[in-house]
Amino acid sequence: MKITFFGTTTLLFDDGKDQILFDAHLTRPSLTKYIFGSEASDTALIDEKLDLHHIDRLKAIFVSHSHHDHVMDAPYIANRCKAAIYGSSSALNVARGGNVPEEQLIEFKADKTYTVGKYKITVISSIHSKPTILNNDLGQTIDEPLVQPARLRDYKEGGSYDFYVETADKTYMIRPSFNYIKGQMDGYKADVLFLGVAGLQKADAETEKTFFEETIARLKPKVVIPLHWDNFFSRLDQPVTGMPRFVEKTEVVFYKLAQYCEKHDIDLIVQVPLTSITL
Numbered sequence: 001m002k003i004t005f006f007g008t009t010t011l012l013f014d015d016g017k018d019q020i021l022f023d024a025h026l027t028r029p030s031l032t033k034y035i036f037g038s039e040a041s042d043t044a045l046i047d048e049k050l051d052l053h054h055i056d057r058l059k060a061i062f063v064s065h066s067h068h069d070h071v072m073d074a075p076y077i078a079n080r081c082k083a084a085i086y087g088s089s090s091a092l093n094v095a096r097g098g099n100v101p102e103e104q105l106i107e108f109k110a111d112k113t114y115t116v117g118k119y120k121i122t123v124i125s126s127i128h129s130k131p132t133i134l135n136n137d138l139g140q141t142i143d144e145p146l147v148q149p150a151r152l153r154d155y156k157e158g159g160s161y162d163f164y165v166e167t168a169d170k171t172y173m174i175r176p177s178f179n180y181i182k183g184q185m186d187g188y189k190a191d192v193l194f195l196g197v198a199g200l201q202k203a204d205a206e207t208e209k210t211f212f213e214e215t216i217a218r219l220k221p222k223v224v225i226p227l228h229w230d231n232f233f234s235r236l237d238q239p240v241t242g243m244p245r246f247v248e249k250t251e252v253v254f255y256k257l258a259q260y261c262e263k264h265d266i267d268l269i270v271q272v273p274l275t276s277i278t279l
Contacts, residue, residue, distance in 0.1 A: 001013060001014070001015055001167060001170060001172075001278065001279050002014040002015075002016075002276055002277070002278050003271075003276065003277055003278075003279060004053055004274075004275070004276040005225075005271045005272070005273055005274070005275060005276075006025070006026055006049070006236070006273055006274065007025070007026075007028070007230050007232060007236060007240075007273035007274075008023065008025050008028075008069050008070070008227070008228055008230065008232040009022070009023045009025075009064060009069075009070060009174075009176040009194075009196060009227045009228050010022065010023045010024060010025050010026065010070075011023070011174065011194065011227075012053065012055065013119070013165065013172075014057075015117070015118060015119070015167060017057065017117060017118070018057055018059045018116065018117035018118070018119070019055060019057045019058045019059065020058075020059060020060050020061075020062065020116060020117075020119055020121070020165075021055075021058060021060070021061045021062070021077065021083070022061075022062050022064070022163060022174055023061075023062075023063060023064055023070040023071070023074075023176065024061050024063070024070070024071060024072070024073045024074035024077050025068070025069045025070055025071070025072050025073055025232065026041075026042070026045060026046050026049055026073050026236060027039065027040075027041050027042040027045065027046070027072055027073055028069075028232050028233065028234065028235050028236060029068075029152060029233070030233050030234075031233040031244070033152065034068075034152045034153070034233065037151070038149040038150055038151045038152070039072075039148070039149055039150070039152060040148035040149040040150075041072060041073045041075070041076045041098075041148060043076055045235075045236065045237065046073055046076055046077065046080075047080075049236070049274075050077070050080065050081070053276075055077075055081065056081075058077070058081040058083040059083055059084065059116050059117060060083055060084045060085070060086055060116045061074050061077060061078055061083055061084070061085045061086070061087075062086045062087070062108075062121060062123075062163055063085065063086065063087035063088070063091040064126075064160060064161050064162070064163070064174070064176040064177075065088070065090075065091070065128060065157050065158055065159060065160040065161065065176070065177075066087070066088060066090040066091045066093075066094055066142055066155055066156060066157060066158035066159075067135070067155050067156075067157055068152045068155040069232045070176070071087070071091050071094050071155065072094075072152075072155065074087075074091070074094065074095060074098075075094060075095050075097065075098020075099070075100050075148075076098060078095060078098075078100045078104055079098065079099070079100055082104070083104070084104045084105070084106055084116075085100060085104060085105055085106070086106045086108045086114060086121075086123075087106075087107070087108060088107065088108070088141075088158045088159045088161070089107055089141065089142075089158070090141045090142035090143075090156060090157075090158025090159065091142075091158060092105045092107055093142045093143065093144060093145050093146055094142060094145075094146045094155065096145035096146075097145035097146040097147040097148065097150070098147075098148065108123045108161075109123065110123055110124060110125035110161065111123070111124070111125070118167060118168060119165060119166070119167060120165070120166040120167075121163055121164070121165050121166075122163070122164040122166075123161050123162075123163060124161060124162040124163070124164060124184065125159075125160075125161060125181075125184075126160045126161050126162045126175065126176075126177065126179075126181065126184070127160055127177065127179045127180070127181050128157055128160040128177045128179060129177045129178045129179050129196070129198060129199045130179065130199065135157075137153075137156045137157055138157050139157065139159075140156040140157060140158070141156055141158045141159075142154070142155070142156050142158055160176070160177055162174060162175045162176070162184075164188055164190070170191040170192065170279065171189065171190045171191050171192075172190055172191065172192045172193075172194065173185075173188065173190035173192075173193050173194065173219055173221070174194045174227075175193070175194065175195050175196055175215060175227075176194075176196045176227060176228060177196045177198075177228070178196050178197055178198050178199035178200055178203075178211070178228070179199075179211075180210065180211050180214035180215060181214075182210075182214060183214075184214065185214060185215060185218040185219055186218065188218070188219055189219060189220055190219045190220075190221045191221060191222050191223065191279075192221055192222070192223045192224075192225065192279055193215065193216060193219050193221040193223070193224045193225070194225050194226075194227050195215060195216070195224055195225070195226055195227060195257075196226075196227045196228040197226045197227065197228060197229055197253050197257060198228040198229065198243065198247075198248065198253075199248070200248075200252075200253045200256055200257065201248045201249050201250070201252040201253045201256070202248065208256065212260050216260065216261075216264070216266065217264075221266060222266065222267060223266070223267045223268075223269060223279065224257070224261055224266055224267070224268050224269075225268075225269045225270075225271055226253070226254070226257060226268075226270060229242060229243065229250050229253055229254070229270075230242060230243070230250075230273055231243055231244060236273060236274060240272055240273055254270065
């Protein structure tokens, strides 16, 4: 499986025949735009990345939740690639605002498995990371089509989900947010865990311990790859940096995660945005 990381939690899976995108955020507006302005998808940038990474066999986009840094570019990509969007009612209202045809929209259900090509993708009800001053809309929904350009704060969370991906030779768990529901991962095992870590640096010792117990310890992956560690207010055509330091010290996040993986003999890979790995 070739997996390309576009930053934040956007991942492209390519088994050589079909491509699946998990989340869709390439535009990455600035923090100033987030607070004061509105923005539309940067179609020129998206076209460049789609062409450069040969995204020409895309069958589906699975959206973990409907904040802008997960769903913003899904409508444009779905229309260009004629791909289906699987998501919550909120995510589908973002798609409707971008004039994605109804026949390409699938409102998914938690605990249901969807087959796309040779992929089996189970949707798991999850929980977003704790609210912050920039993110205090948890549980709120998008109830009407959201037309771009839009205020980035209009992208309400709309419920959060994880994805369990089964293929012929490996299993993958995608957990975009730094949080846990006790027992949520019971019954699952994953060869590779993509783990959202935004918030780990400021977590107290007990929260950190329980988070690792409820994710890595239960899933028993051979490889852990962190997500949501990079500064998603910085454009993809700029040098990659960690989260803004007033939000989080990314080097501490990596240190905590590396300590845990070292102790438990688990491989840790930090994948840089716009790179691909084969697993």
